[in-house]
Amino acid sequence: MNTIDMSPRIEILDESSKAVSEIQKDRYCFGNYVDDFAGKLDQTWDDFCSTWDDLGADSFMADEGSYRERRFSMAVYDAESSELSYKRHGCYFQKEGDNPLNGGVERKFDAITPYVAGHGIIKDLVRHYGTIFSVLGYGNHWDLQIHQVRIKTSNGETGEPSPEGIHKDGTNFTTLVLINRNGVIGGENMLFDNNKELLASKVLENQGDFVILNDKELYHDVSAIEPASESPGYRDMLMIGFTQI
Numbered sequence: 393m394n395t396i397d398m399s400p401r402i403e404i405l406d407e408s409s410k411a412v413s414e415i416q417k418d419r420y421c422f423g424n425y426v427d428d429f430a431g432k433l434d435q436t437w438d439d440f441c442s443t444w445d446d447l448g449a450d451s452f453m454a455d456e457g458s459y460r461e462r463r464f465s466m467a468v469y470d471a472e473s474s475e476l477s478y479k480r481h482g483c484y485f486q487k488e489g490d491n492p493l494n495g496g497v498e499r500k501f502d503a504i505t506p507y508v509a510g511h512g513i514i515k516d517l518v519r520h521y522g523t524i525f526s527v528l529g530y531g532n533h534w535d536l537q538i539h540q541v542r543i544k545t546s547n548g549e550t551g552e553p554s555p556e557g558i559h560k561d562g563t564n565f566t567t568l569v570l571i572n573r574n575g576v577i578g579g580e581n582m583l584f585d586n587n588k589e590l591l592a593s594k595v596l597e598n599q600g601d602f603v604i605l606n607d608k609e610l611y612h613d614v615s616a617i618e619p620a621s622e623s624p625g626y627r628d629m630l631m632i633g634f635t636q637i
């Protein structure tokens with residue numbers, strides 16, 4: 393494993409208390425990386441976002457769509473020591489019961505690059521999420537699945553962020569951050585209880601908008617995206633799944 397040095401754990405209980413109380417009450421929360429965690433964005437955010445221009449095609453689309461690009465890596469995180477360690481590159485696997493469209497198959501994607509893997513924004517997000525989950529009583533040891541995903545759309549091609557429909561990821565918590573929306577309409581994140589009754593829906597509009605959801609207690613889905621004009625568009629997301637070890 394490659395271990396990434398992380399700065400000492402900072403006390404963020406006050407900052408994260410909104411997320412903690414909302415997840416406790418609702419099993420999810422919406423927020424914004426800048427407003428809730430970082431305080432400001434700088435040039436590193438733009439550099440980080442530009443790495444979504446360098447993702448490979450997702451060739452494991454059971455609907456034969458060519459509108460999804462992604463990179464994927466696995467890591468473990470110790471919230472006590474704030475140590476993030478990347479695992480040897482491997483396949484992404486979901487159970488068929490969790491993802492009827494693309495589950496049951498080992499899907500191989502390019503690994504996220506060392507630049508992204510060690511980026512301060514990834515480390516910062518993981519540390520904040522880990523602290524929230526620790527405060528919620530989930531312990532400190534996590535398996536992470538880290539996905540960079542771009543969904544593209546153009547005239548004649550709808551982009552389906554969630555072609556499998558209402559589903560679970562098979563994690564304890566799934567976290568989604570909007571990296572960029574460029575020339576698209578749609579892409580509404582929807583959350584359902586375990587009876588598949590709609591609880592909440594929201595379009596993540598601004599860079600850094602996030603949702604954290606308890607995957608054991610909720611289902612989720614995202615509506616299709618269409619181009620807002622004649623030009624093609626895309627929607628870039630960072631997804632980090634947390635599964636207790």
Ligand SMILES: [Fe+2]
Nearest residue numbers: 559560561612
């Ligand atoms: Fe999902």
